[in-house]
Structure formats: C-alpha cells, structure tokens
Amino acid sequence: xxxxxxxxWAWRPHVEVWVLVLVALxxxxxxxxxxxPAVPGGPEKxxxxxxxxxxxxxxxxxxxxxxxxxxxxxxxLYSVHMIQHLLITLVVPPxxxxxxxxxxxxxxxxxxxPWTRRLLRPIVVGxxxxxxxxxTHLPWVVNTSATNGPFHYTAHLALFVTAIAMWLxxxxxxxxxxxxxxxxxxYLFAMSVLPTVPAGxxxxxxxxxxxxxxxxxxxxxxxxxxxxxxxxxxMKIVGGLYLWTIIAGVFFRWSAGNQRxxxxxxxxxxxxxxxxxxxxxxxxxxxxxxxxxxxYKQVEEAFTAxxxxxxxx
Numbered sequence: 001x002x003x004x005x006x007x008x009w010a011w012r013p014h015v016e017v018w019v020l021v022l023v024a025l026x027x028x029x030x031x032x033x034x035x036x037p038a039v040p041g042g043p044e045k046x047x048x049x050x051x052x053x054x055x056x057x058x059x060x061x062x063x064x065x066x067x068x069x070x071x072x073x074x075x076x077l078y079s080v081h082m083i084q085h086l087l088i089t090l091v092v093p094p095x096x097x098x099x100x101x102x103x104x105x106x107x108x109x110x111x112x113x114p115w116t117r118r119l120l121r122p123i124v125v126g127x128x129x130x131x132x133x134x135x136t137h138l139p140w141v142v143n144t145s146a147t148n149g150p151f152h153y154t155a156h157l158a159l160f161v162t163a164i165a166m167w168l169x170x171x172x173x174x175x176x177x178x179x180x181x182x183x184x185x186x187y188l189f190a191m192s193v194l195p196t197v198p199a200g201x202x203x204x205x206x207x208x209x210x211x212x213x214x215x216x217x218x219x220x221x222x223x224x225x226x227x228x229x230x231x232x233x234x235m236k237i238v239g240g241l242y243l244w245t246i247i248a249g250v251f252f253r254w255s256a257g258n259q260r261x262x263x264x265x266x267x268x269x270x271x272x273x274x275x276x277x278x279x280x281x282x283x284x285x286x287x288x289x290x291x292x293x294x295x296y297k298q299v300e301e302a303f304t305a306x307x308x309x310x311x312x313x
Contacts, residue, residue: 011067024058036101045103051099053098054096054099057095060095070084076219077213078227079222079227079234081231086235088159105173120168125162125168126166128165129166130195139209142209145212166191169184170184170188195235198235202229202235209228210228
C-alpha cells in the first residue's frame with residue numbers, strides 16, 4: 001500500500017460540509033413544523049413520503065461532499081470526481097424536487113411572470129445544464145477547482161442549480177412545468193445522449209488532460225490515462241443507464257395507467273348496458289304465458305269470437 005493510501009484513510013474533518021448538512025436539516029424541520037401548518041386550508045402539507053425523499057437527498061449530498069469521497073475525488077482520482085458529479089446532478093436534485101410540496105414550490109417560483117416560464121422551458125434548462133457540464137470538464141476549470149476552494153464550490157453550485165432546473169420537466173412539484181409521459185421519455189433520452197461529447201473527450205484522449213490529477217503516487221495503482229477513461233465511462237455508461245432506468249419506469253407507469261383506465265371504461269360500459277337492458281325489460285308489456293297446451297274448447301271459442309268469414313266479391 002502506497003503513502004497515498006495511508007493519507008487517504010486518515011480521517012479529515014470537513015466542517016463546511018457538516019454546516020451545510022445541518023442547515024439543510026434545520027431548513028427541512030422549519031418547513032414541516034412552521035411553514036406547513038400555516039398553509040391556509042390546503043390538504044397538501046408535507047407527506048411522509050416527501051420527508052423520506054428529503055432525508056435521502058441530504059444523505060446523498062453528505063456522501064458526495066464529505067470524507068472520503070471528497071478527498072479521493074479532489075486529490076487522487078478524477079473517476080471518483082465524476083461519481084461525485086453524478087450524485088449532485090442526477091441523484092440529489094430529483095429527490096429534492098420529489099420532497100418539495102407544491103405550495104412551497106409556488107412560493108419560490110412565480111409562474112405568473114412570462115420570463116419565468118420561458119427560462120424554465122425544457123429545451124432551455126436542458127441545454128443550459130449540459131453547457132455547464134461541458135464547461136466544468138475543461139482542463140483549466142478542473143485544475144483550478146482542485147487548488148481553489150471558493151472556485152470549486154462555485155462550480156459545484158452551478159452544476160447543482162442547473163441540475164435542479166433540468167429535472168423540473170420530469171419530476172418537478174409544479175404541474176405546469178412537467179412534461180407528458182412521452183415528452184419525459186424523449187427529454188431524458190436527449191439528456192443521456194448529450195454527455196457523449198465530453199465523455200468521448202475523456203475516454204479517447206491521449207496523455208494527461210488534468211495536471212491536478214497527474215501525481216507520482218497513484219491511489220490503488222490506477223494510472224492517469226486509465227483514470228480518465230474510467231471517468232468517461234462513468235459519465236456515459238453509468239449516467240446513461242441511470243437515465244434509461246428512469247425512462248423505463250416512466251414507460252411502465254404510463255402503460256399501467258392506460259391499462260387501468262381501459263379496464264375502468266370497460267366496467268363502466270358493461271354497467272351501462274346492463275342498466276339499459278333492465279330499463280327496457282321494465283317498460284316492455286307482459287307476455288302471456290304459453291307454456292300450457294291449447295284445448296279444443298279454447299280453439300272453438302276463438303273461432304266463434306272471430307265471426308263468420310268475409311263474403312267473396
């Protein structure tokens with residue numbers, strides 16, 4: 001085991017991360033205990049499912065930002081840095097949106113302003129997010145982030161904010177901004193295709209792209225080129241499979257909803273037919289019971305009642 005391995009597993013406190021996590025938990029408590037009870041007559045407050053989603057979001061944010069993931073990703077392996085980016089762009093933002101009640105989102109985003117709707121259109125937020133992702137993979141940006149703390153957090157904040165906007169059309173709390181199922185599937189497909197450019201740039205690059213990760217002592221014996229290629233594969237394959245899993249979930253949920261609706265329509269149509277037949281039977285005059293055989297006396301009485309036959313002309 002090299003010196004880098006010993007340095008890595010020496011625990012390092014990240015007080016700024018702890019403060020961020022504590023502030024996030026305090027904010028969640030404030031929303032549930034103070035803001036939600038003050039919602040006037042609204043049935044939607046903060047559900048148990050939303051609370052679980054929020055705790056999961058904060059937990060994954062903590063995992064991506066604290067020791068040892070933070071230390072590995074910023075000092076040793078760019079492939080782990082890529083995993084960190086996937087957590088703060090593809091995992092934490094949708095969990096936060098699923099945890100946000102509609103009444104709270106309406107206070108943050110004012111959809112009555114036309115410019116807000118224009119800025120939050122799917123094509124706008126999708127393109128902006130992927131442009132930010134591409135910029136954060138430029139060598140100058142990566143090398144500066146590894147040596148400049150404020151710049152590093154600013155880059156991550158830009159990724160995080162644009163990722164939240166990118167997920168609004170898929171699982172946002174505001175129905176006005178969400179796409180229909182087919183639109184969601186096409187949108188997520190586009191989000192899985194666009195990262196191909198930076199991922200290919202990492203996978204097929206020759207030589208060292210990021211000087212900050214070109215260290216003599218290599219963690220776990222992983223070379224610079226292999227690390228870059230692994231980062232590209234994580235970005236494209238892991239991120240793509242994650243998005244395609246969500247696409248499959250949207251499709252199966254949409255299909256199950258259609259089947260449920262068809263069954264309900266069939267049951268409703270059958271009930272209407274049965275009710276119509278019952279009404280028709282009630283209005284129809286009673287028919288004489290002809291189950292008993294006719295007698296000769298009954299036939300004779302019928303001929304007598306009909307009178308003599310008409311005379312021929």
